[in-house]
Amino acid sequence: MSRTLTGPVPASTLWQAKRASPDYQKAWFSAPAILLIAAVFVIPLAIVLLQSLYREGFTLQGYEQILGSTLFWRILRTTLEITLEASLISLLLGYPVAYFISQLNRTQRAIAMIFVLLPFWTSILVKSFAFIVILGEQGIVKNLLRQLLSYELSGSMVFNRIGVMVGMVHFLIPFCVFPILNNLLAQPPELRRAALIMGASRRQVFFRVTFLLSIPAIVAAAAMTVVLSIGVFVTPALLGGRRDMMVANLIDYYTREALDWNMAAALSIMLLAVSGALIWVLSRVDNADRH
Amino acid sequence: MTAEPIVSIRNASVVYGKVAALQDATIDIAKGDFLTLLGPSGSGKTTLLNAIAGVVPLSTGQLLVEGVDMTAVPPNRRGFGMVFQNYALMPHLTVFENIAFPLRIRRVAGEQVHRKVMEALDLVRLTGLAERRPKQLSGGQQQRVALARAVVYEPKVILMDEPLGALDKQLREGLQGEIRHLHAMLGATVVYVTHDQEEALSMSTRIALISDARIREVGSPHDMYFRPRTAFTAGFVGTSNLMKGRYRGDAEGWSTVELAGGGLVRGVPRTDLVAGAEIMVMLRPEAIDLLGPGEPTSGLNLLEGEVTDHSLQGTTWRTVIAVDTETRIVVQRLSRVARSFPLRSRVQLCWRPDDTVILTQ
Amino acid sequence: MSTTPTGTRRATIIDRISLPLKIVAGLVFAFLVAPSLVVIPMSFSDSREIMFPPRGFSWMLYREYFAGPEWVASTIESTVVATGATALSLAAGVPVAYALVRSRLFGMAIVRVFVMMPILVPTIVFALGLYIYFARLGISGSTLSLILGHAVHNVPFVVLVVIAGLRQVNPNIEVAAQVLGASVLRTFFSVVLPMIASSILAAGLFSFLISFDEVVIAWFLSSPRTMTLPIKMYSSIQWEVSAVLSAISTLLTLLSLVICVVGVALREKEA
Numbered sequence: 001m002s003r004t005l006t007g008p009v010p011a012s013t014l015w016q017a018k019r020a021s022p023d024y025q026k027a028w029f030s031a032p033a034i035l036l037i038a039a040v041f042v043i044p045l046a047i048v049l050l051q052s053l054y055r056e057g058f059t060l061q062g063y064e065q066i067l068g069s070t071l072f073w074r075i076l077r078t079t080l081e082i083t084l085e086a087s088l089i090s091l092l093l094g095y096p097v098a099y100f101i102s103q104l105n106r107t108q109r110a111i112a113m114i115f116v117l118l119p120f121w122t123s124i125l126v127k128s129f130a131f132i133v134i135l136g137e138q139g140i141v142k143n144l145l146r147q148l149l150s151y152e153l154s155g156s157m158v159f160n161r162i163g164v165m166v167g168m169v170h171f172l173i174p175f176c177v178f179p180i181l182n183n184l185l186a187q188p189p190e191l192r193r194a195a196l197i198m199g200a201s202r203r204q205v206f207f208r209v210t211f212l213l214s215i216p217a218i219v220a221a222a223a224m225t226v227v228l229s230i231g232v233f234v235t236p237a238l239l240g241g242r243r244d245m246m247v248a249n250l251i252d253y254y255t256r257e258a259l260d261w262n263m264a265a266a267l268s269i270m271l272l273a274v275s276g277a278l279i280w281v282l283s284r285v286d287n288a289d290r291h
Numbered sequence: 292m293t294a295e296p297i298v299s300i301r302n303a304s305v306v307y308g309k310v311a312a313l314q315d316a317t318i319d320i321a322k323g324d325f326l327t328l329l330g331p332s333g334s335g336k337t338t339l340l341n342a343i344a345g346v347v348p349l350s351t352g353q354l355l356v357e358g359v360d361m362t363a364v365p366p367n368r369r370g371f372g373m374v375f376q377n378y379a380l381m382p383h384l385t386v387f388e389n390i391a392f393p394l395r396i397r398r399v400a401g402e403q404v405h406r407k408v409m410e411a412l413d414l415v416r417l418t419g420l421a422e423r424r425p426k427q428l429s430g431g432q433q434q435r436v437a438l439a440r441a442v443v444y445e446p447k448v449i450l451m452d453e454p455l456g457a458l459d460k461q462l463r464e465g466l467q468g469e470i471r472h473l474h475a476m477l478g479a480t481v482v483y484v485t486h487d488q489e490e491a492l493s494m495s496t497r498i499a500l501i502s503d504a505r506i507r508e509v510g511s512p513h514d515m516y517f518r519p520r521t522a523f524t525a526g527f528v529g530t531s532n533l534m535k536g537r538y539r540g541d542a543e544g545w546s547t548v549e550l551a552g553g554g555l556v557r558g559v560p561r562t563d564l565v566a567g568a569e570i571m572v573m574l575r576p577e578a579i580d581l582l583g584p585g586e587p588t589s590g591l592n593l594l595e596g597e598v599t600d601h602s603l604q605g606t607t608w609r610t611v612i613a614v615d616t617e618t619r620i621v622v623q624r625l626s627r628v629a630r631s632f633p634l635r636s637r638v639q640l641c642w643r644p645d646d647t648v649i650l651t652q
Numbered sequence: 653m654s655t656t657p658t659g660t661r662r663a664t665i666i667d668r669i670s671l672p673l674k675i676v677a678g679l680v681f682a683f684l685v686a687p688s689l690v691v692i693p694m695s696f697s698d699s700r701e702i703m704f705p706p707r708g709f710s711w712m713l714y715r716e717y718f719a720g721p722e723w724v725a726s727t728i729e730s731t732v733v734a735t736g737a738t739a740l741s742l743a744a745g746v747p748v749a750y751a752l753v754r755s756r757l758f759g760m761a762i763v764r765v766f767v768m769m770p771i772l773v774p775t776i777v778f779a780l781g782l783y784i785y786f787a788r789l790g791i792s793g794s795t796l797s798l799i800l801g802h803a804v805h806n807v808p809f810v811v812l813v814v815i816a817g818l819r820q821v822n823p824n825i826e827v828a829a830q831v832l833g834a835s836v837l838r839t840f841f842s843v844v845l846p847m848i849a850s851s852i853l854a855a856g857l858f859s860f861l862i863s864f865d866e867v868v869i870a871w872f873l874s875s876p877r878t879m880t881l882p883i884k885m886y887s888s889i890q891w892e893v894s895a896v897l898s899a900i901s902t903l904l905t906l907l908s909l910v911i912c913v914v915g916v917a918l919r920e921k922e923a
Contacts, residue, residue, distance in 0.1 A: 231774025
């Protein structure tokens with residue numbers, strides 16, 4: 001501490017002032033998280049990247065092999081099909097639910113939210129097990145059809161694409177409801193009231209005001225569902241058949257069955273690139289919409 | 292000032308990215324001062340307060356406390372107290388523990404803590420509410436707790452950031468009195484931020500007017516009101532009438548000004564100006580009296596005009612007079628005694644030369 | 653969630669929700685809770701055959717679960733992993749959430765992206781990375797490796813919940829504490845933490861549940877010695893579809909319900 005009353009302030013003092021300032025000191029609270037994520041997230045990802053280029057020396061063989069295999073292209077197609085279909089159905093079912101909940105009062109809303117939060121917090125294994133029971137040969141759906149309509153549904157409802165879609169949609173709906181509901185609740189109610197007073201019908205108010213304003217949330221929800229479903233692993237493994245294998249299952253196969261880490265890593269990097277590209281595209285749409 | 296200032300700020304700037312929130316501020320605060328930082332919102336007054344507190348680091352400049360450089364000292368080691376607009380009481384602590392907080396940090400002994408907190412509670416007239424939680428108190432009571440917390444450990448300086456901003460008018464006036472009383476009783480040094488010029492005038496020993504990140508003018512409330520040095524000050528502190536004119540020179544203890552709209556008036560001498568300088572003449576609305584046409588005046592400045600608006604404000608009549616096509620003069624006279632003039636009547640405006648303030652633009 | 657007086661604003665339109673909307677919403681709600689509801693009656697079945705509706709009533713399947721050494725061992729393993737991962741993710745997530753909300757320093761935008769990365773990257777990719785990494789470090793298959801993997805996986809969730817809680821707190825309270833003499837560290841421990849205690853509790857519960865139910869990372873990292881409950885369930889569904897699963901599923905549903913209700917209540921309390 002100096003007693004200088006005149007003259008310019010040395011730069012070191014100002015630097016010390018900056019370092020002593022609360023903004024600077026609080027930034028140190030990031031340290032544990034940064035360390036943890038660097039050590040247990042960034043390094044493993046870097047290892048995947050290196051492993052994808054390494055097989056007794058540097059090589060692009062893994063990628064070449066993948067791109068040249070018909071199995072890979074078939075599985076990629078399955079993955080994209082399931083991802084897009086499941087996302088679309090989830091949005092179509094999730095939007096009305098979000099809209100319905102947004103119209104409820106506070107207490108009703110809290111109760112309705114339990115219907116969305118409970119499946120959200122339920123283990124994927126509980127859900128998979130339950131769907132095998134519901135959709136299986138001795139399950140609710142088939143038994144109900146048998147007993148009420150004496151109708152024997154031909155074909156299986158589980159261990160095929162139907163099972164996967166049911167499981168995926170069930171998994172994704174809460175992720176659609178949350179952002180859309182937040183958006184709907186944040187919309188100023190005066191807007192709708194003003195539109196009604198100016199003579200718009202309820203249908204017009206919905207399509208010209210509410211729906212248009214909720215588009216950013218729909219995009220956010222779509223981004224979420226796509227990113228979640230593209231890497232899905234458990235649902236196709238438990239509810240799907242052999243033809244419903246997705247990229248994640250293929251990664252698992254190469255890692256644990258074929259013991260080919262190079263292929264598994266190359267596939268992972270490609271999955272990462274595809275999901276990264278999708279996030280990027282959707283965030284662009286989202287931004288363009290906001291400006 | 293002969294005594295060493297308790298806080299002095301030298302050429303202080305705060306820059307966020309490319310935006311300067313505070314530029315080249317220099318000001319001394321003497322012990323016992325009640326300095327108000329007055330300015331419109333976004334002017335930089337809160338930035339200056341936060342820089343004094345140490346919450347915001349200076350980008351350039353220096354802060355001395357009792358002559359010691361404190362620029363690089365964090366807020367918790369500056370020994371100040373602070374009061375906020377939204378009270379900032381800790382919701383998880385009782386009133387007692389809130390006030391005891393600074394004492395506990397300073398490791399004051401238990402029985403002393405108890406005595407000091409109780410004294411502080413008495414001081415803000417909240418005796419008996421020690422065990423309540425902040426949420427159980429009204430806004431005014433919460434702010435009194437915050438005041439007690441800020442004075443209990445006798446900090447060198449108490450910083451107040453629009454402490455009455457969240458309260459309604461009546462409560463605000465009550466607490467203004469209380470803060471004035473605290474200041475006088477404890478002999479504390481206060482730096483007070485507000486955008487309310489009436490509050491600044493009524494509470495401060497000194498006012499620093501801040502706009503566009505700079506300190507524009509510093510002076511006593513009396514000077515800021517009756518002898519402002521710039522048109523900005525005159526306009527921000529109180530209502531003012533401004534007329535363009537040209538300075539002619541000083542004579543017989545008065546200055547002479549030729550108004551742009553015609554006519555000569557006498558005003559407060561300004562020896563620092565050269566003859567021919569473009570200036571503004573400032574008149575406070577209550578300094579002007581109105582007379583009918585032709586009525587005698589003696590040694591006062593005089594203008595003629597036509598009444599364009601006339602309304603009762605309660606204590607005063609507010610009359611607007613057009614003296615020429617461009618200039619409107621607002622006059623306020625006590626409604627109990629003043630004569631009323633009908634719309635569009637011709638009147639004479641007269642005022643004393645020492646109420647005529649000459650401003651540079 | 654908004655703090656506007658939503659109660660009054662909805663009252664005018666509430667009775668006007670159209671019938672088709674009610675029907676659609678009702679059907680989706682039924683679909684959403686069906687799995688959780690189906691497992692409950694089945695868990696009290698007195699036969700090992702998997703069918704719905706079940707026949708009879710007994711505690712047989714619960715007895716089988718609590719008597720099965722593998723089930724108990726995997727439940728204990730999951731509890732240990734979830735507890736460790738929660739402790740670690742809170743220790744890393746709570747401070748960084750505080751820095752993200754309160755520090756206006758330039759680099760914090762980068763830190764935000766950095767700590768959110770684990771939810772942007774497909775879990776399978778991360779899981780593969782951990783599998784290879786821990787194999788190289790020689791700790792593959794250990795409980796520690798599971799704890800570390802889950803902790804990182806949970807950090808973004810903890811951060812999001814704690815950030816939401818911190819946003820409800822007046823930052824001037826911390827400024828006041830500092831001007832009154834408390835250091836940044838002391839302010840964090842004696843002022844900030846008590847004020848966001850309910851958010852931290854909610855974040856901890858969520859973190860515990862996420863880790864307890866997590867399959868993909870555990871699938872890659874656990875060994876027969878450190879098999880977690882979800883992995884035991886996964887192989888059970890894949891190979892035999894044992895009826896004990898309904899008892900376990902009922903217990904897990906109950907756990908989810910409790911945590912979800914407590915979580916909602918904690919957040920309501922804070923708002």
